[in-house]
Amino acid sequence: MSDADALKTAIDLFYLPSQVRATRTRPLPKGTKLLLLIAAGDADAMRTAQDLSRRPSAAIHEAATFFIEQILLEHGADEYRTLGLDHTAPISELRAHMALLMKWLHPDISSDDRRSAMARQVIRAWKQINSPSSATRRSPSAGIETAASQHRITYFATPQRGTPYRVSSDGWRMRKPGWIRKLVIALARKSAVP
Incomplete structure (x- = not known):
């Protein structure tokens, strides 16, 4: 199950944080939307995660938020990774991920300065993706790196x-x-x- 990939990665990373740097260089696991739903407080997503992992809800929530903060919202992440997807994702899925992240980071929920900075990062990523100049993202060759660009x-x-x-x-x-x-x-x- 694809949701289990992201959940397993998040739990493993939470209990072995020395792997954060290596995980940042790898492609995102499938099912990051489940982690975003958990962070946003979705009860159905939490029940699904408990069934998949057999862990308590507090541990799952901490692992999901740790993964989001360390992997998706790390300082050098590009706008697609910030939203938990890759360059091939449709705009509707990117919008859904942005909405989940903002639900979790909303200033009315927490007045933490770190969360405010993360919310600004999400908004900036969404604006870059949704701007008219991002039409190259929708082209079939977007995301293919040539030897020269490497x-x-x-x-x-x-x-x-x-x-x-x-x-x-x-x-x-x-x-x-x-x-x-x-x-x-x-x-x-x-x-x-x-």
């Missing part, structure tokens, strides 16, 4: 020390445009000094 990812993943970077709207690291101006000014000053 090289570019590797190159920018390890910048030289002290090199200023910014992240563009599509998630790529780029040099700040001001570095050229600063270089020209420094060279002009150096040549002007007698």
Whole structure:
């Protein structure tokens, strides 16, 4: 059962948190919607999880929220992973996941600053996915990486020390445009000094 995959991963991760870093690099397990439903307080989802795992509801809820915080809402997650899906997911499913996350993170439920930051991350991810410029997501070749893009990812993943970077709207690291101006000014000053 696909729901059992995500639930098992969440419980294993909760009891062995040293695997968080490795889990962040793997594709998301099937059935993350069950974890979102549990975090949002859905009683039917909790009963299903109890039947699948034979664990108490408190442990299941803690494992689900831990998985969501550590894997979906980690700082470097892309907008699809933040919503618990991949690039091939239909917009209606992405919207449903966003709604479940916001139900769990809503400021009326908790005034925790961390949760407010996570709610902003979810809203930002939804806006990026739902924007008109995200039409490439719906194309058949979206999500297929070429050798050139893999090289570019590797190159920018390890910048030289002290090199200023910014992240563009599509998630790529780029040099700040001001570095050229600063270089020209420094060279002009150096040549002007007698």
